[in-house]
Amino acid sequence: MEIKSMRFKANSEASLANVVLQGNLKNAKGKFVTKRAEAIKELDDFEGTRDAAAAIRNKVIDNLDLWLERFETKAQETGAQVMWAKDGAEVCRLVTEIARKHGVTKVTKSKSMLSEEAGLNQALEAAGIQPVETDLGEYILQVNDNEPPSHIIAPAVHKSLDDVADLFHKVHGTPRKTEIPALTREAREVLRGHFLTAEMGLSGGNFLVAETGSVALVTNEGNGRMVTTMPKVHVVITGIEKVIPTLEDLSTLMRLLPRSATGQSISNYFSILTGVKKPEEHDGPEHLYFVLVDAGRADVVGGEFHEMLRCIRCGACMNHCPVYQTIGGHAYGWVYPGPMGSVLTPLYAGIENAIDLPHAATLCNQCGVVCPVKIPLPELLRKLREKQTDAGLRPLTERIGLRVWAWVAQRPALYGLGASLGARYLKWLAGGNKSIRLLPAAQEWTNGRDFPAPQGQTFREMYAARRKSAAQGDAK
Amino acid sequence: MSSREDILGRVRAALHRNAGNAATAREVMAAALANRNPGPQPAVAGEPRALLERFRLKSEQASSTVDIVATEADVPAAIAKYLAAMKLPTSAVAWASLGALDWAGAGLKVEARGARDADLVGITGCFCAVAETGTLMMTSSPDTPAAVSLLPETHIAVVQASRIVAYMEDAWNLARAELGSLPRAVNFISGPSRTGDIEQTIVLGAHGPYRVHLVIVEG
Incomplete structure (x- = not known):
């Protein structure tokens, strides 16, 4: 997928100005948050489960090469073929080759963010193979001229019922429906035909189980089951970091993933798929391929951002992020939005291609608090900011400003003087009002909101005054 | 260099892999496996009655309906009654493992085979059931095809009360003990298929069944 993260500022301004989108975001805000809060209450030891989950993920990432080899061996033993892709282009090439080899003309897909990374749909179309997205949210976006998803769990969360009603009326040529169940039924009927006729099913993988060589899929709609049961070929595209050791570990992670994602105790369907159909079986694919994808992941291993590889793609960080809630997912400009996206995009797509993303956070740590695998997201965002500054990627004025600030901050008397002059200047700017409409040096900040005017003394003045009165009290 | 070698090579380099630390890591891996x-785990009371009650409660929370019968012989009549009450068709596709029940005696036309698109009712058993979350564990085989619980709009599952376990981990141990290796498909099912992709409003019956009805056999 084309990276548009460098347009973050313009994109978020457009999002803020988009009345329809703002209404949809406001409507969606908080629903996942409330449901998650309820669902985690069911766990007697939520924190202990988070610790266990983080430990499981670390165990594999710390020796990822050996775990990948182990998974590969087990998967091959079950009759699956394992392939490796360095980048999105190789994913597209491998999947197209598999499709050609089996004479595939149509591919049904359950949600795969990696396929979005790779731009796989466009590649398949170019090769004359029809890709059909079957997750309802992804389907809505595909028929809307391949619109990108704005959330990793709820791809069409930015769309309203009205949007979908108009869209289905237009693309299906059916009478406009205004009830959500009717729209869902309409999509079901269109997609059922595709499920039954596609020669190949394509899925992501929530986890790869090293013990058994299986892929685990977490779904609600049943489309994941359809694409892995009905076609004769099943291709799993997944990142190399998704391996976990055992089925017991899978159960631990499953106590957290659906709860953190949608606030469910467990997803409707949880499928663990191992190998291919036996000759006497009625259903299941005859061919199973795993495409294990690097696309930036291998270079994160063992480095200062390696904790990000624990991510299990639940979306809790974005659901709880005040920035994401306000601007929505498209503004981030690539596949992964919100705090996890602001870390992953620079890591996978290049730090120079996503300059603003690590700054699209208040570092309030809501994301860190809710992350089921305890990724210190604000810490990683801060490290990315540091790296940008070190690499000279931040604007000159900002770098000089930070240097000046650092120099002054190390000289208390000067800092005190500066703060008191600054406070007086701001008070003067406010001209007796409680807030400042326009800050000459920070217009971008005040374009969207007022700056509160300093009231009374500076902290240091108050502190000095208190010490003085305390000393007088002692003297008495 | 193949992509496999390129990727693994970079991971190995990043982890400073050498023969010594590989040996240590392999021991850690063997222990983990x-x-x-x-x-x-959240507390789940383990006595049979409590397991059944929890399974029933959690299944209902997942929008399944639950019926309890005394013996397996009571299953066809119970299902016939459910289908009549719901005004659903009386013909169904079922797992071969249930083929021996007296369906005709209950007025039902049940065929034991793989599922087709036109099937409106699918009747299955289950490998076991998990009380913690109200979940059916289905294991695929020639006699227990996966699509029977997927294609029809109504899925009816027969659950032996003695096969209700507390946790998913217990289900894995049962599978290891009874099946040896995992079958092609293990499907955990918790209620009818659903979506919340339009305005986060939950709608039942996305691509799979609109309704799931459980018949628990106590005897």
Whole structure:
């Protein structure tokens, strides 16, 4: 997928100005948050489960090469073929080759963010193979001229019922429906035909189980089951970091993933798929391929951002992020939005291609608090900011400003003087009002909101005054 | 260099892999793979009656309906009654493992085979059931095809009360003991298929069944 993260500022301004989108975001805000809060209450030891989950993920990432080899061996033993892709282009090439080899003309897909990374749909179309997205949210976006998803769990969360009603009326040529169940039924009927006729099913993988060589899929709609049961070929595209050791570990992670994602105790369907159909079986694919994808992941291993590889793609960080809630997912400009996206995009797509993303956070740590695998997201965002500054990627004025600030901050008397002059200047700017409409040096900040005017003394003045009165009290 | 070698090579380099630390890591891996201890689990009372009650409660929370019968011989009549009450068709596709029940005696036309698109009712058993979350565990085989619980709009599952376990980890141990290796498909099912993709409003019956009805056999 084309990276548009460098347009973050313009994109978020457009999002803020988009009345329809703002209404949809406001409507969606908080629903996942409330449901998650309820669902985690069911766990007697939520924190202990988070610790266990983080430990499981670390165990594999710390020796990822050996775990990948182990998974590969087990998967091959079950009759699956394992392939490796360095980048999105190789994913597209491998999947197209598999499709050609089996004479595939149509591919049904359950949600795969990696396929979005790779731009796989466009590649398949170019090769004359029809890709059909079957997750309802992804389907809505595909028929809307391949619109990108704005959330990793709820791809069409930015769309309203009205949007979908108009869209289905237009693309299906059916009478406009205004009830959500009717729209869902309409999509079901269109997609059922595709499920039954596609020669190949394509899925992501929530986890790869090293013990058994299986892929685990977490779904609600049943489309994941359809694409892995009905076609004769099943291709799993997944990142190399998704391996976990055992089925017991899978159960631990499953106590957290659906709860953190949608606030469910467990997803409707949880499928663990191992190998291919036996000759006497009625259903299941005859061919199973795993495409294990690097696309930036291998270079994160063992480095200062390696904790990000624990991510299990639940979306809790974005659901709880005040920035994401306000601007929505498209503004981030690539596949992964919100705090996890602001870390992953620079890591996978290049730090120079996503300059603003690590700054699209208040570092309030809501994301860190809710992350089921305890990724210190604000810490990683801060490290990315540091790296940008070190690499000279931040604007000159900002770098000089930070240097000046650092120099002054190390000289208390000067800092005190500066703060008191600054406070007086701001008070003067406010001209007796409680807030400042326009800050000459920070217009971008005040374009969207007022700056509160300093009231009374500076902290240091108050502190000095208190010490003085305390000393007088002692003297008495 | 193949992509496999390129990717693994970079991972190995990043982890400073050498023969010495590989040997140590392999020991850690073997221990991790042999470890059958579950992670933290929420409390689930283990006595049979409590397991059944929890399974029933959690299944209902997942929008399934639940009926309890005394013996397996009561199953066809119970299902016939449910289908009549719901005004659903009386013909169904079923797992071969249930083919021997007296369906005709209950007025039902049941065929034991793989599922087709036109099937409106699918009747299955289950490998076991998990009380913690109200979940059916289905294991695929020639006699227990996966699509029977997927294609029809109504899925009816027969659950032996003695096969209700507390946790998913117990289900894995049962599978290891009774099946040896995992079958092609293990499907955990918790209620009818659903979506919340339009305005986060939950709608039942996305691509799979609109309704799931459980008949628990106590005897």
